[in-house]
Amino acid sequence: MFEMVAFYLFSVLTIGLFLVTVMSSNVLYAMTSLAAGMVLISGFFFILGADFLGVVQLVAYVGAIMALYSFAMMFFDATRDIKEKNTNPALVFLLGGLSAVVLVLMFAAPIHSDAIQALYPMHEGVGNAQDVGIVLFTKYLVPFEVAALMLLVAMIAGIILAGKKMDQSLTEDLSADDEILIQKDEK
């Protein structure tokens, strides 16, 4: 009963928030609703008993990735609404709706699950973090190390790409600076 209430609450809220992310023309609204949706998705993970995954979702997605986005937002003009030229919105919604229908039909179909066996089964009475740690550091050690190396390479790439010419102003026409000066003069 509790699980059902939590599931439906999280699903409705997540879908609504992600719709705001996709439809909004304001970057700040899109980013905050995306962050809130990710927090609620970690709620799904906690319901499903994947505690460690839920914590990683909170720390890595909401903590690190959204912080990166909000730092990047300082480089762009976030207050102005984004004008997007949609050439054929009806086609987009038709394609999106069709893919949604196809995916839902595929997933709602009965699964012949007798042949599926657990490769790395979970253990009773052992915490999820412990279980995950044992599998991650034995069976998935090489992918784990490769992922660590990939994150290092990505960090260096991010620093080099974003760090060039940090001392120069991004807005070439200095219109933003002028606006600030005008506001100061008015005060």
Added chain:
Amino acid sequence: MIGLSHYLIVSALIFSIGLVGVLRRRNLLMLFFATEVMLNAVNIAFAAISHYYNDLTGQMFAFFIIAIAASEVAVGLGLLIVLYKKYGTLDLDDLASMKG
């Protein structure tokens, strides 16, 4: 009672929302948001399958997806900042230099 299909259907709906976003967005930053939505949808499906088949492999894949998303964002935002410095806009129609 909530079964595997419920989670998979929610995941499919969220994935389709992300797909609509990828199709209709013209701003590169908003396009990134839509891809994040799609990655999160797939993570839900992995965690649900992992729970209902009592198998840890799904959670492992979700961890690696999170790691890949993190590095994608780091490199992608660096590229976005370079593009914005060079062209002053993130609109795909303005950035398109090949006429086809």
